Amino acid sequence: MADTAPLWGVVLMPFALVAAAVAAAGLDAAVTAASRRGPAAALRDLPAPLGEALRLLGQQRRRTDVADIVLGRVGIGLVPVAAVLAAAVLPWGFRAVTDPVAGIVWFNAMEALAWAAIWLAGWGPNSALSLIGGYRFLAQGLAYELPHMFALTTAALGAESLRVGDVVAAQQGLWFVVWMPAAFLVYLLSALAMAFWGPFGHPVGRDAAGGAVVEYSGADRLLLLGGRWLLLVVTASFSVPLFLGGGQGPLLPPWAWTLLKTAAVLVLLIGGRRLVPVLRMDRYMEFVWMVLVPLTLLQALFAAVVVLDR
Amino acid sequence: MDLSRALRRFVARRPPVFLVTLPGATAERLAVEAELRSRGWPSADGPAGASALVVAGDPGGDQLAWLGETWRCVPQPKAYAVVADAVNGPGALDEVSELLVRAAPEMGPVGAAAPGEPHAGHTGHEGAPDHGADGDQSSHAGHSGHGGHYGHAGHHGGVVAGLPIAERADDRDGLRLDRLYLNLGPALPDWPAGLVIGVALQGDVVQEAEVRSPGTGVAVHRCPFWSAPWLLAAGGETVPCGAADRRRCAAHLDSLGRFLAVAGWPDPAARARRLRDAVLADVAPGEVARSVRRLTRRIRASRTLRRLTAGLGELPAARARDLGITGPALAADGDVHARLCVWLDEIERALGGMNDTRPLATDGAEGPRGRIGGATPPSQALLDVLPVLLRGAEYACARLIVASLDPDLDELVYAGVAHG
């Protein structure tokens, strides 16, 4: 069912991703402004992320003493690169840039790359607070990665394939979210955690004066924080082919359905952020390993039994 | 060049501001915060993320050294403004805008040590190497004004590039790991103004903590903002009970906002700050009461917040009393979350008393941070207990513990009590 996109799609994809990230960041800025200064401010703050990007582009890049500049820059650069590479297997409608046999594992591997990258970015500037931020993200990875993998496995199990196109095709008629709700919820949580955004923003928390980004300014900061939004958009939109039936839906063309569903997931995540404070991993870890891991295992068991029974 | 000017103009419309508050300048901080909010300017997490450094208070002496350090960490183009008097808040921010448009040659903290000059008298930065030449900005490891290695070079493993190397010691769990000496403060976001805590960190666990030079040696001859009604009453002036309750309510809302910001819950934190300003602006109690109650209810109902903060910084009442602690920290008789709940209770109680016009009792008065009129101001006892509570806490927990006690250094610089 899923074809690979033509060449122009490959070229277009990163730009579409950036546009989506800017839209998501704008929505977040608007919601924040509305809750602080009233609805009138929301409209004014909608383009704020673009302004912030312009500001950072015109800004000087800082360098710290005895910094490991190479590793720091590798880490910073890897974040947006990993996000774009992960998006390569993301079907827009029914077409992805590429649809390899092990597409789901590829997606997960690229996320892991971003995970290692943040630590590098935190290590680079030779600053204690920045390194603390990097460590926090590694701890976060240990918390979310396992249930996240089980959630991905459950979707692959339901489709009996690791190919993203097959997963979408297997949801004809019944979306996976209906009979894998636990996996879907865990996936959404880990999507937030992976993008270290919202309740999982501890690695760049205000208490550590910005954590992993504390010493970065200018283009470095833009790549790191922009890459974070790219990650959020990619992980959120990957939930659509995994659990929400991809481009399937009546009347509208598949790409429109993908867009609609992705937007809905993003709105849900951005809106939900306001409800909870930032989670510290020393406390969240317990919840993950005692509740979420068994939950996803049960969910996988359920999916396996359904598949065997088919 | 027109393009870069247009870009500067665009940026100058809403530059992120890193606000540093000096002890004794609470009124100025409130004015700047209110002004930032009404303009919609973001508040930066640190100097690297800012376009402008705004100082609330009139810096002098030692303060100029670390302000200069912080200023050097702000990337170009940048602007610097001092708000020495609360009424100048709006003007200072206009000035920031203008400076950013003009891209004027940088006008930093006057009197700050030039780059390369050793900062005599400052804790740490011994023998800082010459750097920061030709526009390429450097800063020390974690020195971005919010923490530098402090002077322990004597028993250190060594010094590389002018920075002390970590040394080893037993950690909390019985492993022998490296420890790093850092100063927390005075320019951390949402940190008590003027507080500097020297910590020995292993990873992100605090092994040792020491409160260092709060007030940074500057005596301010102005009544501390939050405990002013009680101090004035003790001095013989007649202060209505309602005014005191209003101040107490605002003081706790301020502490609440800081705590929630540290806990990473920006939405209610911003709400608490807005309500604080409304309470201070003499809005009729009836108008804010509902919003305040909605906020306190929301915070109390958050089970996530309770799970995240329970068990941190346990301070039983008996121990607190021995240490001379009074006020909310004594009444809480428990952990960080218990202290948070006491604030919420007192906020609600103070809401009811705002219309009281009876004069405030002149002795034995309880201010927002404890008993006023004792030998030492209540915040001194809070500072004294910090090293004990911080030992063994992770960095994030240490921030929460400090925010839950929220010592007010205005009281110390006013009384002229020097410490450490």
Add this chain to the structure above:
Amino acid sequence: MLDDVIFWTLGVLAVAAGGMVFRFDSMARATYSLLLSLLCVGGLAILLGLDYLGVVIVLMMTIEMAIMAVFMVMFMMNPAGLMPMSMLHNKRGGAALCAGVFVLLVVGIVLAPWPERAGRADGDPTMALGQSLMGPHMLTMMTLGFALFTTIVATVVLSTRRGRYDRLGDDLRARHADDPVRGGIGR
């Protein structure tokens, strides 16, 4: 042609990055240089048509190396190599050993009489891999899994200084474990 270019690029990069592990004097650089080498190996596996194995190598090695970096730095908290510090003991011996093994393998690969391909390659190598692992070798894999898991648990039990009696009291009745910091697993 393109395959040849990719093969040689990845191969040379993998060997070079592996060699750099011995040259770097910063633990973080050495670790991530090793990671680069392993990522190239993963790329080579993908080039051979083993998509799943290749991607899994990338995934697992990334996670592994990131954690390894932390463990190494944990015992030496000085950000960004303030002090030159090698992660290797017996550097020369280690290098000689590695070079020796490398040469041995290369010689083996070049000299070995490789058999001609018998039959055709499976259409879906991932499926074939799964079948052969989970089919006839199911028992081996299960045993292996349990052995690995037991090793992990045993190592943790042996290395922890505080046992459950320290944490939960002599009769294990305490409701909250007596830990330096609340939270975490196994309260």
